[in-house]
Amino acid sequence: MASSNVTHNPADMAPPARGLYSHAVEIPANSRQLFVAGQVGVRPDGSLPEGFDEQVEQMMRNIGAVLASAGMDFADVVKVNAYCRSAEEIIAYAGIRNRFFDGAPPATTAIVVPGLANPDWLIEADVVAAKQG
Amino acid sequence: MASSNVTHNPADMAPPARGLYSHAVEIPANSRQLFVAGQVGVRPDGSLPEGFDEQVEQMMRNIGAVLASAGMDFADVVKVNAYCRSAEEIIAYAGIRNRFFDGAPPATTAIVVPGLANPDWLIEADVVAAKQG
Amino acid sequence: MASSNVTHNPADMAPPARGLYSHAVEIPANSRQLFVAGQVGVRPDGSLPEGFDEQVEQMMRNIGAVLASAGMDFADVVKVNAYCRSAEEIIAYAGIRNRFFDGAPPATTAIVVPGLANPDWLIEADVVAAKQG
Numbered sequence: 001m002a003s004s005n006v007t008h009n010p011a012d013m014a015p016p017a018r019g020l021y022s023h024a025v026e027i028p029a030n031s032r033q034l035f036v037a038g039q040v041g042v043r044p045d046g047s048l049p050e051g052f053d054e055q056v057e058q059m060m061r062n063i064g065a066v067l068a069s070a071g072m073d074f075a076d077v078v079k080v081n082a083y084c085r086s087a088e089e090i091i092a093y094a095g096i097r098n099r100f101f102d103g104a105p106p107a108t109t110a111i112v113v114p115g116l117a118n119p120d121w122l123i124e125a126d127v128v129a130a131k132q133g
Numbered sequence: 134m135a136s137s138n139v140t141h142n143p144a145d146m147a148p149p150a151r152g153l154y155s156h157a158v159e160i161p162a163n164s165r166q167l168f169v170a171g172q173v174g175v176r177p178d179g180s181l182p183e184g185f186d187e188q189v190e191q192m193m194r195n196i197g198a199v200l201a202s203a204g205m206d207f208a209d210v211v212k213v214n215a216y217c218r219s220a221e222e223i224i225a226y227a228g229i230r231n232r233f234f235d236g237a238p239p240a241t242t243a244i245v246v247p248g249l250a251n252p253d254w255l256i257e258a259d260v261v262a263a264k265q266g
Numbered sequence: 267m268a269s270s271n272v273t274h275n276p277a278d279m280a281p282p283a284r285g286l287y288s289h290a291v292e293i294p295a296n297s298r299q300l301f302v303a304g305q306v307g308v309r310p311d312g313s314l315p316e317g318f319d320e321q322v323e324q325m326m327r328n329i330g331a332v333l334a335s336a337g338m339d340f341a342d343v344v345k346v347n348a349y350c351r352s353a354e355e356i357i358a359y360a361g362i363r364n365r366f367f368d369g370a371p372p373a374t375t376a377i378v379v380p381g382l383a384n385p386d387w388l389i390e391a392d393v394v395a396a397k398q399g
Binding site: 031032034035036037038039040042044045046062065066068069081083114115116117118119124126132 | 139141142143145146147149150154155156157158159160161162163211212214219220223224227239240241242243244245246247261263
Binding site: 163164165166167168169170171172173175176177178179195198199201202203214216246247248249250251252257259265 | 272274275276278279280282283287288289290291292293294295296344345347352353356357360372373374375376377378379380394396
């Protein structure tokens, strides 16, 4: 689905590192906005995949489920903030994440953290999305 | 006060961990929004409570004061991001926080951090709120 | 440029620590919003300054370039979230940052993190901005 949001990657600055994100996304006036809580890799039945990649994939599916509940999809995502355990896992996460964005990643931030609310969670990410009409 | 925002907890994903938050909150178009700086447990006179629980309670009162300044209250809060020192303190904070939300918690994220701008601060949280009209 | 956003620093709470930020900024309805990805101190040619202060200054110039791409400037910034390596560097960053805000700093949050996506990056910050019309 086409989004009403506008991506900015100005030519007078270095391109986004490794091409993994967009420098900014603009939401037009009169949009509704969705603020998504920090999502983790827990499956609908409450179980948790063991591997990092599997948790990232399930986390992205969970984000997709929340977006769908609001009549939105990944094309409407403006910003993703992710919390990882290492720089290496940030890069791995971004690669998996971007398969859900179909070549047009949103604005993102990712930081290394010493822990999350549950020590079994290997990643957490929250999202802002917006859609006109 | 009733809020114009809409909570999303879709049935096709696991419910929010420990029931402590909502998966997402949607802001309708034509809302004004309030972005609140990271708040800490400093009292109006500049003093700082010693205990963790006391700092969380004062932090929540500070958030309430900022909301009131904009003609909003806790029912208008969309997102809370908190920065704590341990997973245990994240759970303790969420319990105290939710007494201010009257059974309808917003979307939240909480991460463990190694430090804040002042080593005496035991917690910090920032907030997004929104209200129509 | 005058901004359509409204700053809140209510008198019934302690003023912002060290006067370095505003307690909240309100965006009126019918504003367009810009969500800026985590920016770092990389120059337009891809090189990275060695010193912390130099990286902060370049990061702020990068934020300025993204704002300009959306027809905005620093007066339209609502929130800045920064990720630093120590409490001391948070204070140093805030001083440099505020030279770009001309006496009217936005709402901010800053936390200490153990790492960013690239170990050479000494600071990262993301921004939300908004403008009517």
